[in-house]
Amino acid sequence: MDLFGDLRRMNKRQLYYQVLNFAMIVSSALMIWKGLIVITGSESPIVVVLSGSMEPAFHRGDLLFLTNFHDDPIRAGEIVVFKVEGRDIPIVHRVIKIHEKENGNIKFLTKGDNNEVDDRGLYKEGQNWLEKKDVVGRARGFLPYVGMVTIIMNDYPKFKYALLAVMGAYVLLKRES
Amino acid sequence: MVQICPHCKVLSGLTHPGGFRMESKNPESDSHTAWWKIDDKPVKIDKWDGSAVKNSLDDSAKKVLLEKYKYVENFRLIDGRLIICTISCLFAIVALIWDYLHPFPESKPVLAFCVVTYFVMMGILTIYTSYKEKSIFLVAHRKDPAGMDPDDVWQLSSSLKRYHEHRLWLSQGRKAGFWSNSTKMREKEWCFLCRSHTH
Numbered sequence: 001m002d003l004f005g006d007l008r009r010m011n012k013r014q015l016y017y018q019v020l021n022f023a024m025i026v027s028s029a030l031m032i033w034k035g036l037i038v039i040t041g042s043e044s045p046i047v048v049v050l051s052g053s054m055e056p057a058f059h060r061g062d063l064l065f066l067t068n069f070h071d072d073p074i075r076a077g078e079i080v081v082f083k084v085e086g087r088d089i090p091i092v093h094r095v096i097k098i099h100e101k102e103n104g105n106i107k108f109l110t111k112g113d114n115n116e117v118d119d120r121g122l123y124k125e126g127q128n129w130l131e132k133k134d135v136v137g138r139a140r141g142f143l144p145y146v147g148m149v150t151i152i153m154n155d156y157p158k159f160k161y162a163l164l165a166v167m168g169a170y171v172l173l174k175r176e177s
Numbered sequence: 178m179v180q181i182c183p184h185c186k187v188l189s190g191l192t193h194p195g196g197f198r199m200e201s202k203n204p205e206s207d208s209h210t211a212w213w214k215i216d217d218k219p220v221k222i223d224k225w226d227g228s229a230v231k232n233s234l235d236d237s238a239k240k241v242l243l244e245k246y247k248y249v250e251n252f253r254l255i256d257g258r259l260i261i262c263t264i265s266c267l268f269a270i271v272a273l274i275w276d277y278l279h280p281f282p283e284s285k286p287v288l289a290f291c292v293v294t295y296f297v298m299m300g301i302l303t304i305y306t307s308y309k310e311k312s313i314f315l316v317a318h319r320k321d322p323a324g325m326d327p328d329d330v331w332q333l334s335s336s337l338k339r340y341h342e343h344r345l346w347l348s349q350g351r352k353a354g355f356w357s358n359s360t361k362m363r364e365k366e367w368c369f370l371c372r373s374h375t376h
Contacts, residue, residue, distance in 0.1 A: 005221070006229075009236065013255055020262045027269035027295065034272055035292040043281045175232055 006175040022171045042068035042137035048147030053112030061148035066137025079139040090136050231337035235314045248317035265298040312336050
Protein backbone atom coordinates (compact mmCIF):
# COMPACT_ATOMS: atom_id res chain seq x y z
CA MET A 1 0.00 0.00 0.00
CA ASP A 2 1.60 3.19 -1.08
CA LEU A 3 0.79 5.76 1.58
CA PHE A 4 2.65 8.47 -0.26
CA GLY A 5 1.15 7.77 -3.67
CA ASP A 6 -1.07 10.81 -3.64
CA LEU A 7 1.71 13.06 -2.37
CA ARG A 8 4.23 11.98 -4.95
CA ARG A 9 1.95 12.97 -7.75
CA MET A 10 1.50 16.50 -6.48
CA ASN A 11 3.22 19.65 -7.60
CA LYS A 12 4.63 22.23 -5.16
CA ARG A 13 1.39 24.17 -4.82
CA GLN A 14 -0.64 21.09 -4.04
CA LEU A 15 1.90 19.96 -1.46
CA TYR A 16 1.79 23.38 0.16
CA TYR A 17 -2.00 23.14 0.19
CA GLN A 18 -1.83 19.79 2.00
CA VAL A 19 0.30 21.36 4.71
CA LEU A 20 -1.97 24.40 4.82
CA ASN A 21 -4.99 22.17 5.18
CA PHE A 22 -3.47 20.54 8.23
CA ALA A 23 -2.49 23.94 9.63
CA MET A 24 -6.02 25.24 9.10
CA ILE A 25 -7.58 22.37 10.99
CA VAL A 26 -5.23 22.98 13.90
CA SER A 27 -5.81 26.74 13.69
CA SER A 28 -9.57 26.35 13.64
CA ALA A 29 -9.49 24.22 16.79
CA LEU A 30 -7.14 26.72 18.42
CA MET A 31 -9.28 29.71 17.46
CA ILE A 32 -12.45 28.07 18.75
CA TRP A 33 -10.71 27.44 22.07
CA LYS A 34 -9.34 30.98 22.30
CA GLY A 35 -12.74 32.31 21.29
CA LEU A 36 -14.34 30.40 24.16
CA ILE A 37 -11.72 31.82 26.51
CA VAL A 38 -12.58 35.37 25.41
CA ILE A 39 -16.36 34.85 25.55
CA THR A 40 -16.48 33.16 28.95
CA GLY A 41 -13.71 35.19 30.56
CA SER A 42 -12.25 32.02 32.03
CA GLU A 43 -8.74 30.80 31.23
CA SER A 44 -10.03 27.23 30.93
CA PRO A 45 -13.67 27.21 29.91
CA ILE A 46 -14.01 23.43 29.72
CA VAL A 47 -12.62 21.19 32.48
CA VAL A 48 -12.87 17.52 33.34
CA VAL A 49 -13.77 16.33 36.85
CA LEU A 50 -10.87 14.18 37.98
CA SER A 51 -11.95 12.91 41.37
CA GLY A 52 -15.10 11.77 43.09
CA SER A 53 -15.04 14.54 45.70
CA MET A 54 -18.23 16.14 44.36
CA GLU A 55 -20.41 13.07 44.17
CA PRO A 56 -23.33 12.69 43.72
CA ALA A 57 -23.43 15.98 41.78
CA PHE A 58 -20.39 15.34 39.56
CA HIS A 59 -18.61 12.09 38.90
CA ARG A 60 -15.11 11.41 37.66
CA GLY A 61 -15.11 11.89 33.92
CA ASP A 62 -17.77 14.58 33.68
CA LEU A 63 -17.17 17.60 31.49
CA LEU A 64 -17.89 21.02 33.01
CA PHE A 65 -18.56 24.32 31.24
CA LEU A 66 -17.33 27.37 33.11
CA THR A 67 -17.76 31.13 32.97
CA ASN A 68 -15.84 33.72 34.89
CA PHE A 69 -17.58 37.05 34.47
CA HIS A 70 -16.11 39.78 36.57
CA ASP A 71 -19.43 41.19 37.68
CA ASP A 72 -20.96 37.91 38.82
CA PRO A 73 -20.80 37.74 42.61
CA ILE A 74 -19.69 34.49 44.19
CA ARG A 75 -22.20 33.24 46.71
CA ALA A 76 -22.17 30.39 49.21
CA GLY A 77 -23.52 27.22 47.71
CA GLU A 78 -22.10 27.82 44.24
CA ILE A 79 -19.74 25.35 42.63
CA VAL A 80 -16.46 26.96 41.63
CA VAL A 81 -13.35 25.71 39.93
CA PHE A 82 -10.20 27.13 41.43
CA LYS A 83 -6.45 26.69 41.27
CA VAL A 84 -4.29 26.64 44.35
CA GLU A 85 -1.21 28.82 44.02
CA GLY A 86 1.72 26.76 42.85
CA ARG A 87 -0.39 23.86 41.60
CA ASP A 88 -1.47 23.26 38.04
CA ILE A 89 -4.53 21.14 38.51
CA PRO A 90 -7.86 22.94 38.96
CA ILE A 91 -10.19 21.71 41.71
CA VAL A 92 -13.99 21.62 41.50
CA HIS A 93 -15.64 22.18 44.90
CA ARG A 94 -18.50 24.08 46.51
CA VAL A 95 -18.20 27.43 48.30
CA ILE A 96 -19.32 27.10 51.91
CA LYS A 97 -18.27 30.36 53.60
CA ILE A 98 -17.68 33.88 52.29
CA HIS A 99 -16.37 37.08 53.83
CA GLU A 100 -17.15 40.07 51.63
CA LYS A 101 -15.94 43.65 51.83
CA GLU A 102 -17.92 46.59 50.51
CA ASN A 103 -15.57 47.16 47.61
CA GLY A 104 -16.26 43.66 46.34
CA ASN A 105 -13.16 41.85 47.64
CA ILE A 106 -13.99 38.43 48.94
CA LYS A 107 -12.36 35.62 50.87
CA PHE A 108 -14.07 32.25 50.66
CA LEU A 109 -13.74 28.69 51.86
CA THR A 110 -14.55 25.59 49.83
CA LYS A 111 -15.34 21.95 50.52
CA GLY A 112 -16.09 18.97 48.31
CA ASP A 113 -19.59 17.56 48.78
CA ASN A 114 -18.21 14.07 49.21
CA ASN A 115 -15.35 15.08 51.52
CA GLU A 116 -15.40 14.94 55.30
CA VAL A 117 -13.46 18.17 55.87
CA ASP A 118 -13.08 21.53 54.18
CA ASP A 119 -10.31 22.28 51.72
CA ARG A 120 -7.89 24.05 54.09
CA GLY A 121 -5.63 21.04 53.82
CA LEU A 122 -5.42 21.55 50.06
CA TYR A 123 -4.58 25.25 50.17
CA LYS A 124 -1.05 26.63 50.29
CA GLU A 125 0.92 26.50 53.54
CA GLY A 126 -0.51 29.19 55.83
CA GLN A 127 -3.40 30.02 53.49
CA ASN A 128 -6.87 29.72 55.03
CA TRP A 129 -9.01 31.47 52.46
CA LEU A 130 -9.26 31.71 48.69
CA GLU A 131 -9.61 34.92 46.73
CA LYS A 132 -11.18 35.87 43.45
CA LYS A 133 -7.88 35.65 41.61
CA ASP A 134 -7.68 31.93 42.35
CA VAL A 135 -10.99 31.25 40.65
CA VAL A 136 -10.85 29.70 37.16
CA GLY A 137 -14.61 29.86 36.71
CA ARG A 138 -18.05 28.95 37.94
CA ALA A 139 -19.75 25.78 36.72
CA ARG A 140 -22.67 26.58 34.43
CA GLY A 141 -23.39 23.27 32.76
CA PHE A 142 -22.07 19.76 32.41
CA LEU A 143 -21.90 16.70 30.17
CA PRO A 144 -21.59 13.31 31.86
CA TYR A 145 -18.95 10.70 30.89
CA VAL A 146 -17.50 12.66 27.93
CA GLY A 147 -14.40 13.62 29.90
CA MET A 148 -13.34 9.99 30.32
CA VAL A 149 -11.53 10.26 26.98
CA THR A 150 -9.31 13.02 28.41
CA ILE A 151 -8.63 10.99 31.55
CA ILE A 152 -7.64 7.95 29.49
CA MET A 153 -5.37 10.05 27.30
CA ASN A 154 -3.66 11.52 30.35
CA ASP A 155 -3.18 8.15 31.98
CA TYR A 156 -1.83 6.58 28.80
CA PRO A 157 0.10 9.31 26.99
CA LYS A 158 1.34 6.88 24.34
CA PHE A 159 -2.25 6.35 23.27
CA LYS A 160 -2.68 10.10 22.94
CA TYR A 161 0.43 10.52 20.80
CA ALA A 162 -0.49 7.55 18.63
CA LEU A 163 -3.97 8.92 18.05
CA LEU A 164 -2.65 12.40 17.20
CA ALA A 165 -0.02 10.91 14.87
CA VAL A 166 -2.61 8.84 12.99
CA MET A 167 -4.97 11.79 12.63
CA GLY A 168 -2.15 14.07 11.51
CA ALA A 169 -0.90 11.53 8.98
CA TYR A 170 -4.38 11.04 7.59
CA VAL A 171 -4.86 14.76 6.96
CA LEU A 172 -1.39 15.28 5.54
CA LEU A 173 -1.30 12.27 3.23
CA LYS A 174 -4.84 12.15 1.90
CA ARG A 175 -5.50 14.43 -0.98
CA GLU A 176 -8.08 17.13 -0.49
CA SER A 177 -10.51 17.10 -3.37
CA MET B 178 -11.23 19.09 -31.06
CA VAL B 179 -9.58 17.97 -27.86
CA GLN B 180 -9.94 14.27 -27.32
CA ILE B 181 -9.88 13.65 -23.63
CA CYS B 182 -10.03 10.04 -22.64
CA PRO B 183 -8.75 9.90 -19.07
CA HIS B 184 -10.83 6.82 -18.33
CA CYS B 185 -8.80 4.51 -20.58
CA LYS B 186 -5.52 6.03 -19.52
CA VAL B 187 -6.28 5.44 -15.90
CA LEU B 188 -7.21 1.84 -16.23
CA SER B 189 -4.92 0.50 -18.89
CA GLY B 190 -1.62 2.30 -18.40
CA LEU B 191 -0.58 5.17 -20.50
CA THR B 192 -1.56 4.13 -23.97
CA HIS B 193 -4.81 4.70 -25.74
CA PRO B 194 -6.07 2.33 -28.41
CA GLY B 195 -5.84 5.22 -30.83
CA GLY B 196 -2.09 5.52 -30.22
CA PHE B 197 -2.09 8.44 -27.76
CA ARG B 198 0.99 8.27 -25.56
CA MET B 199 1.99 10.37 -22.56
CA GLU B 200 5.60 11.29 -21.84
CA SER B 201 7.22 12.60 -18.70
CA LYS B 202 7.27 16.39 -18.56
CA ASN B 203 11.00 17.02 -18.01
CA PRO B 204 12.94 13.80 -18.10
CA GLU B 205 16.38 15.42 -17.58
CA SER B 206 15.74 18.11 -15.02
CA ASP B 207 13.77 15.82 -12.73
CA SER B 208 16.68 13.46 -12.11
CA HIS B 209 17.20 14.60 -8.52
CA THR B 210 13.55 14.03 -7.69
CA ALA B 211 13.09 11.07 -9.99
CA TRP B 212 12.98 8.62 -7.08
CA TRP B 213 10.05 10.53 -5.60
CA LYS B 214 7.93 11.31 -8.64
CA ILE B 215 5.71 8.62 -10.03
CA ASP B 216 4.19 10.61 -12.84
CA ASP B 217 4.95 7.97 -15.43
CA LYS B 218 3.46 5.04 -13.61
CA PRO B 219 -0.16 4.14 -14.11
CA VAL B 220 -2.45 5.55 -11.50
CA LYS B 221 -3.77 2.96 -9.07
CA ILE B 222 -6.80 4.00 -7.11
CA ASP B 223 -9.70 2.43 -5.34
CA LYS B 224 -12.52 2.68 -7.82
CA TRP B 225 -15.10 2.99 -5.09
CA ASP B 226 -13.42 6.03 -3.52
CA GLY B 227 -15.30 8.85 -5.24
CA SER B 228 -12.91 11.65 -4.50
CA ALA B 229 -9.83 9.65 -5.55
CA VAL B 230 -11.52 8.79 -8.84
CA LYS B 231 -12.41 12.42 -9.49
CA ASN B 232 -8.90 13.57 -8.65
CA SER B 233 -7.32 11.01 -10.98
CA LEU B 234 -9.62 11.92 -13.83
CA ASP B 235 -9.00 15.62 -13.31
CA ASP B 236 -5.25 15.00 -13.20
CA SER B 237 -5.38 13.08 -16.45
CA ALA B 238 -7.35 15.84 -18.14
CA LYS B 239 -4.81 18.37 -16.87
CA LYS B 240 -1.94 16.29 -18.18
CA VAL B 241 -3.46 16.14 -21.63
CA LEU B 242 -3.83 19.88 -21.89
CA LEU B 243 -0.50 20.79 -20.36
CA GLU B 244 1.79 18.13 -21.77
CA LYS B 245 0.31 17.02 -25.03
CA TYR B 246 -1.00 20.37 -26.18
CA LYS B 247 1.63 22.40 -24.35
CA TYR B 248 -0.69 24.92 -22.76
CA VAL B 249 0.70 27.09 -19.97
CA GLU B 250 -1.00 26.83 -16.60
CA ASN B 251 -2.25 29.98 -14.93
CA PHE B 252 -2.02 29.73 -11.16
CA ARG B 253 -3.92 32.86 -10.18
CA LEU B 254 -7.04 31.11 -8.94
CA ILE B 255 -5.14 28.58 -6.85
CA ASP B 256 -2.77 31.23 -5.51
CA GLY B 257 -5.71 33.28 -4.34
CA ARG B 258 -6.95 30.40 -2.23
CA LEU B 259 -3.45 29.68 -0.86
CA ILE B 260 -3.00 33.32 0.11
CA ILE B 261 -6.31 33.48 2.00
CA CYS B 262 -5.45 30.29 3.90
CA THR B 263 -1.94 31.49 4.71
CA ILE B 264 -3.22 34.81 6.08
CA SER B 265 -5.76 32.99 8.28
CA CYS B 266 -3.04 30.76 9.70
CA LEU B 267 -0.84 33.79 10.34
CA PHE B 268 -3.57 35.37 12.46
CA ALA B 269 -3.90 32.13 14.41
CA ILE B 270 -0.14 32.01 15.00
CA VAL B 271 -0.09 35.65 16.15
CA ALA B 272 -2.90 34.91 18.62
CA LEU B 273 -1.04 31.87 19.94
CA ILE B 274 2.25 33.69 20.44
CA TRP B 275 0.66 36.80 21.97
CA ASP B 276 -1.31 34.73 24.43
CA TYR B 277 1.83 32.84 25.38
CA LEU B 278 3.80 36.04 26.02
CA HIS B 279 1.00 37.95 27.80
CA PRO B 280 -1.20 35.40 29.54
CA PHE B 281 -4.94 35.88 29.66
CA PRO B 282 -6.59 38.16 30.76
CA GLU B 283 -4.16 40.83 29.52
CA SER B 284 -4.28 39.37 26.02
CA LYS B 285 -8.07 39.61 25.78
CA PRO B 286 -8.34 42.42 23.18
CA VAL B 287 -5.69 40.96 20.88
CA LEU B 288 -7.20 37.48 21.18
CA ALA B 289 -10.69 38.77 20.44
CA PHE B 290 -9.42 40.62 17.36
CA CYS B 291 -7.51 37.60 16.03
CA VAL B 292 -10.39 35.19 16.59
CA VAL B 293 -12.90 37.45 14.85
CA THR B 294 -10.51 38.08 11.96
CA TYR B 295 -9.84 34.38 11.62
CA PHE B 296 -13.50 33.53 11.26
CA VAL B 297 -14.01 36.42 8.85
CA MET B 298 -11.16 35.00 6.72
CA MET B 299 -12.85 31.59 6.86
CA GLY B 300 -15.99 33.21 5.53
CA ILE B 301 -14.04 34.90 2.75
CA LEU B 302 -12.43 31.56 1.89
CA THR B 303 -15.79 29.84 1.68
CA ILE B 304 -17.16 32.55 -0.59
CA TYR B 305 -14.03 32.37 -2.74
CA THR B 306 -14.16 28.63 -3.21
CA SER B 307 -17.91 28.55 -3.77
CA TYR B 308 -18.31 31.45 -6.14
CA LYS B 309 -14.99 32.32 -7.68
CA GLU B 310 -13.31 28.94 -7.89
CA LYS B 311 -16.39 26.73 -8.20
CA SER B 312 -15.32 23.37 -9.61
CA ILE B 313 -12.53 24.75 -11.82
CA PHE B 314 -9.31 22.83 -11.47
CA LEU B 315 -7.27 24.16 -14.37
CA VAL B 316 -6.88 27.49 -16.09
CA ALA B 317 -4.48 27.32 -19.02
CA HIS B 318 -3.31 29.68 -21.73
CA ARG B 319 -2.61 28.74 -25.28
CA LYS B 320 0.14 31.05 -26.37
CA ASP B 321 -0.19 32.42 -29.84
CA PRO B 322 2.87 31.18 -31.76
CA ALA B 323 3.29 34.51 -33.50
CA GLY B 324 3.06 36.39 -30.19
CA MET B 325 0.60 38.85 -31.75
CA ASP B 326 -2.88 38.01 -30.53
CA PRO B 327 -3.78 37.75 -26.85
CA ASP B 328 -3.68 34.26 -25.38
CA ASP B 329 -6.59 31.92 -25.63
CA VAL B 330 -7.65 30.98 -22.15
CA TRP B 331 -9.03 27.53 -21.51
CA GLN B 332 -10.63 26.38 -18.32
CA LEU B 333 -11.37 22.90 -17.07
CA SER B 334 -13.90 22.11 -14.41
CA SER B 335 -15.52 18.90 -13.38
CA SER B 336 -17.98 17.38 -11.01
CA LEU B 337 -18.50 13.89 -9.74
CA LYS B 338 -21.56 13.49 -7.60
CA ARG B 339 -22.56 10.31 -5.88
CA TYR B 340 -24.43 7.96 -8.23
CA HIS B 341 -23.86 10.34 -11.14
CA GLU B 342 -21.39 10.13 -13.96
CA HIS B 343 -18.28 12.26 -14.10
CA ARG B 344 -18.77 15.49 -15.98
CA LEU B 345 -15.92 17.45 -17.49
CA TRP B 346 -16.37 20.92 -18.90
CA LEU B 347 -13.93 22.65 -21.16
CA SER B 348 -14.55 26.36 -21.62
CA GLN B 349 -12.73 28.85 -23.73
CA GLY B 350 -12.48 32.59 -23.60
CA ARG B 351 -10.25 35.42 -24.67
CA LYS B 352 -9.18 36.63 -21.26
CA ALA B 353 -9.05 34.74 -17.97
CA GLY B 354 -12.22 35.43 -16.02
CA PHE B 355 -14.05 37.07 -18.91
CA TRP B 356 -15.90 34.51 -20.95
CA SER B 357 -17.24 36.23 -24.02
CA ASN B 358 -17.68 33.25 -26.26
CA SER B 359 -17.66 30.52 -23.74
CA THR B 360 -18.79 27.27 -25.11
CA LYS B 361 -19.39 24.62 -22.57
CA MET B 362 -18.99 21.31 -24.28
CA ARG B 363 -20.04 18.46 -22.15
CA GLU B 364 -17.51 15.73 -22.61
CA LYS B 365 -18.40 12.24 -23.50
CA GLU B 366 -19.84 10.40 -20.62
CA TRP B 367 -18.50 7.09 -19.65
CA CYS B 368 -19.34 4.24 -17.37
CA PHE B 369 -16.62 3.14 -14.93
CA LEU B 370 -18.27 0.02 -13.78
CA CYS B 371 -18.45 -1.74 -17.10
CA ARG B 372 -15.29 0.02 -18.33
CA SER B 373 -16.74 1.19 -21.56
CA HIS B 374 -17.42 4.51 -23.15
CA THR B 375 -20.84 5.62 -24.11
CA HIS B 376 -20.10 7.88 -27.01
